[in-house]
Amino acid sequence: MVIALKLSQARRLDVVAGVSPLAELMACLHVMAEPDHHPESRGWADKMTSQLSDSLRTDLFRFAPLWARYRMRLFYPTSRRLGRPIDDELAELVDMDDDIFLPLAANAIRGRVVDFRSAEDVLTDRSWVTECQQRSFNRGELASSLIADPRGFRAELASVLRECCTAFFDEEWGRTSARLEASARLVNENLQDGDLLSIVESLSKMASTRGSETTVFFDKLQSASGSVDENGLLLVPSLRGWPHVMVKMDRGLPIVIHYLAQEGFAEGAAQSQDEIRRRLLTLAEPGRWELCRHLIGESITTTELAVRTKLSEPAVSRHLRVMREAGLISSQRDGRQVFHRLHPSLILHLGQDVLSAIIR
Secondary structure (H helix, E strand, C coil): CEEEEECCCCCHHHEEECCCHHHHHHHHHHHHHCHHHCHHHHHHHHHHHHCCCHHHHHHHHHHHHHCCCCCCHHHCCCCCCCCCCHHHHHHHHHHCCHHHHHHHHHHHHHCCCCCCCCHHHHHHCCHHHHHHHHHCHHHHHHHHHHHHCHHHHHHHHHHHHHHHHHHHHHHHHHHHHHHHHHHHHHHHHHHHHCCHHHHHHCCCCCEECCCCCCEEEEECCCCEEEECCCCCEEEEEECCCCCCCEEECCCCCCEEEEEECCCCCCCCCCCCHHHHHHHHHHHHCHHHHHHHHHHCCCCEEHHHHHHHHCCCHHHHHHHHHHHHHCCCEEEEEECCEEEEEECHHHHHHHCHHHHHHHHC
């Protein structure tokens, strides 16, 4: 699966690089919500989490669907005014038009793109709320609170994010902002006289032109395509985003690439040769590789895996059995449902490139 970004209509003035503290806060919250997903940052995540009050931990768990799996578009810049203080970005979030805020918030809570055209679509089509309730209690509660009081929802979200700034992010931003600004500055310098296609391709190891003279392809879990137009292309560096490179393409907003200013690094304990061989052979089957990319992000049922991969449930069950026997996944019953999840640490021990390829 790939995201195809077409640059044939992009003008030089449409593309700009710059920092966004709100986007970096979102990357931090993603790592803290999914520490097993980011073993290279586990020590940092544990330290940051230890600084949180019990009430803030509860609030972050409640809002986690906005950044744990599907990163909400509203945490990324919505205009070319980059490099603003986080207070300005949060004020813009609070004051944003309902027709922009509600559809994008609903998409994040659901965890996939739903074609909402307005706030009214979100408030009147309750089927998406039912889907959230079926996915998890937390998503269902968050969806219900969004439609019950949209203004109160965003005010509470902004309050929680401001509390995060006080608890840990102001210090984190003080340590990292200079490096992010240097990365953005270098990209902007290259944009002055460099080839746009090559510059965008160079932002990520998972990007390539595949011989195209107009398009950059990003190897991602989903398939999508978009063209840079008058809304622009924003290139936002991240340090805590590894190994993810996010490409956000939403109607009426600038396209955003949240790229890695620095590659991450992690070490893992050795596995036996037999374990390594068995696990690599298990992953060599293309169908299982695709399953891994879903299983590593969240605990998920056989039925949901079948829907996402368009495989039959018996076929998914057979793959899961082989993966479980190889020790790659664990399964846990919750009521009538059984949830499966991949162990990132085991994949990391097989090789950082293997882990990066799966979770990107």
